[in-house]
Amino acid sequence: MEDSTQYRHIVPGPSPTSEGSPPRDTAVASSSQWKKRVSTACLACKKSKRKASPGVFGVVAAASCCDYCSGVPPCDNCRAFNRVCIFDESLDQRRRVAAKRTVDELNYHRNLLNDLFKVIRSADESQALRLLDLIRSEASSEQIRSYIDDTLTAMEGTDKGTRDAVDKLQDIRQRISIEGVNPSFRRKVMDVHYLCDDAPFKVPARPWTSVTEDDDLVSHLVSLYFTWDYPFYSFLDCDVFIKHMAAGKLGSEFCNPFLVNAILANACHFSEFSEAYVVPGDIMTKGVDFLAEAERLRDAEEGGAVSLATLQGTLLLYERYSMSENDDLGYTMLHRAIKIGESLGLVGDQSSPLNPKDMPKDRAVSLQRTAWGLFQIDTLVHTGFRRPSLVSRVNVSRLDRDTFTQDELWVPYPSHRAARPAYISQYFDESCTLCDLAREVSRTFFAGNPAMMGPGFRRRETREDLYEQLKDWHDRLPDIFDPSRKPPPHIILLRMHYHTIVINLWSSSTVEDDETPTAGPSAGPQTPESESSTGKYNPSEVTLASARAISRLTRLHRREFGMSRAHHFALYAINLALFAMLEDSSFDVLDHDFLSLSSAFSIVGSRSPLGRNLFHIFRQSVRAKHQGHRVRSSSTVPEDLRELFDEEASTRTRWDEYAEGLQKLDSDERYRGRMTDGEQGRTRSPRNFPGLSLFDMLDRYESLSLGKDEMLLERAKMDTG
Secondary structure (H helix, E strand, O other): OOOHHHOOOOOOOOOOOOOOOOOHHHHHHHHHOOOOOOOOOOHHHHHHHHHOOHHHHHHHHHOOHHHOOOOOOOOHHHHHHOOOOOOOHHHOOOHHHHHHHHHHHHHHHHHHHHHHHHHHHHOOHHHHHHHHHHHHOOOOHHHHHHHHHHHHHHOOOOOHHHHHHHHHOHHHHOOOOOOOOOOOOEOOOOOHHHOOOOOOOOOOOOOOOOOOOOHHHHHHHHHHHHHHHHHHHOOOOHHHHHHHHHHOOOOOOOOOHHHHHHHHHHHHHHOOEHHHEOOOOOHHHEOHHHHHHHHHHHHHHOOOOOOHHHHHHHHHHHHHHHOOOOOOOHHHHHHHHHHHHHHOOOEOOOOOOEOHHHOOHHHHHHHHHHHHHHHHHHHHHHHHOOOOOOOOOEOEOOOOHHHOOOOOEEOOOOOOOOOEEOOHHHHHHHHHHHHHHHHHHHHHHOOOOHHHHOOOOOHHHHHHHHHHHHHHHHHOOOHHHOHHHOOOHHHHHHHHHHHHHHHHHHOOEEEOOOOOOOOOOOOOOOOOEEOOOOOOOOHHHHHHHHHHHHHHHHHHHHHHHOOOOOOHHHHHHHHHHHHHHHHOOOOOOOOHHHHHHHHHHHHHHOOOHHHHHHHHHHHHHHHOOOOHHHHHOOOOOOHHHHHHHOOOOOOOOHHHHHHOOHHHHHOOHHHOOOOEOHHHOOEOOOOOOOOOOHHHHHHHHHHHHOOOOOOHHHHHHHHHO
């Protein structure tokens, strides 16, 4: 028998009638007051839990998010903090729920594939060809599924089992994420749907940003930036930056916290994850926490020594501000970047040429990319808004276009499409050459300065000569840039850039006027000037041909990569092409190129505040053509575009919300342009204005994205001495 003394005696608890024991009914009442756990928390509460500090939420920060979300929209927390409350039950990752959802989605895709084969095998040839046309035209999964359903139902001999299967799949379809007119977002980088994604660049969050400690999130955003944003301008060297960021050492000339946070703020535009938002699903809040950090770091650098990373970060802020409604800071950042470039000796007539051969390799290649990247941005912006470019000279030689190797690939992260050759070096060199020609266009036709043009200047001959130089550049592009080879997006955008220059060059010519223009720098996008109609080229035909070329390039981009991650420049090119078509005397709302561009615009425009505002202006301008009767009688116009084009439509649609933010155009006399009411001369609200010309649209575009260039007068005086 074991010795019981080795065990500790346990004191019995109080009996139910003991003094100090709570009565039974009190204990029951106490337990009923415990907070009930809910199945799913809202997205804002989930994000708040990740970012919460004990000083703000106390013990709540350490608890499960379900412990402090009431579970009913709008939840208590969202009401208290005045947040948008969004519940997404599809993000519930409990094993049983997630497994059922995965099975449902696999069944959906399996049945879709089986039904696709059945239509191809059994339907009439015309029905099968219609299905093939839908697929080739980049129709959404929902549209293809709907057509298959209709075809199967109409086919003679369709068995009841197939019809039942179609009916059962109706609810599941709604869960499948497809590209549409509103941006989507996902839970986080390691969502079960994206476990197979491997970010091309692995970099640490610390010590570069205080917004997050999540290395996976930072790697995801940096990879998005170098995939979708970086190649178009390439104003920093990817390899040098990644090497120094991965090292995690502060004090580098090629990577600092300001630059990193500016990259992360821009990259959020291309991300679908909820971490890219401050309020999940609200595009107005995409990347604003990283932007605030970048602005704080920029202000801390004020007055200190400028560096290459500071210049690069400033250019990134220009990009960011140009897509938002952030206090007209676009031109401010661009001018600041030019001044930094001048102080570093990269650009400007006052500086001596720099010799990259005398520098370490990392510094040499970084200086070359940044100097010529700055030149490209300055030229693209000012030519695009019909102003004279400011950078007169680049003091660093170009990169060798032959540094490319066949192993250099562009990987369309995070999609699973095949990688393709990047051709970054050839692209960068061709883009610089195109910008050289664009600078001549901007300084010749948009400066409004007779000293630049000379006494014998003749517009028509000069315009034709520049156009022929542009055409020669386009015709000499290497075969590897041919659209039939399905090149990466930046090469497609390079061709779009060419066509936007052509449109801006020719869209201003209508009647003969070979006289020297009036003196004084331009005050905004230039209005149509006089031009002879007897020249070698028909301006309307050339302009319309370039608009249609942009439509074809947009279809290629959409077919290969979608439009949800298209670079910001695609918004400008598509918008310009649409207004060029609107102004043509033969405009037809049912034109295939016009409808194709409008559909792409609805996707690209929905991704930013600027895009939504521009889309509203476009909508009003289409309705001003009064071709809604043709839309109503046509079966080729998608339903969402019917709502857009029909001027007699009275029901409120999602497009009406895109007018929010246009109040900015009423806030300053400089922004109102010629938006007047005919003979009465009354200024019309930008919300209700019936339509704009191409030149008025460019003026609104500039005001909404960059503000007004207050430094243009001063810079023009400096240029003319």
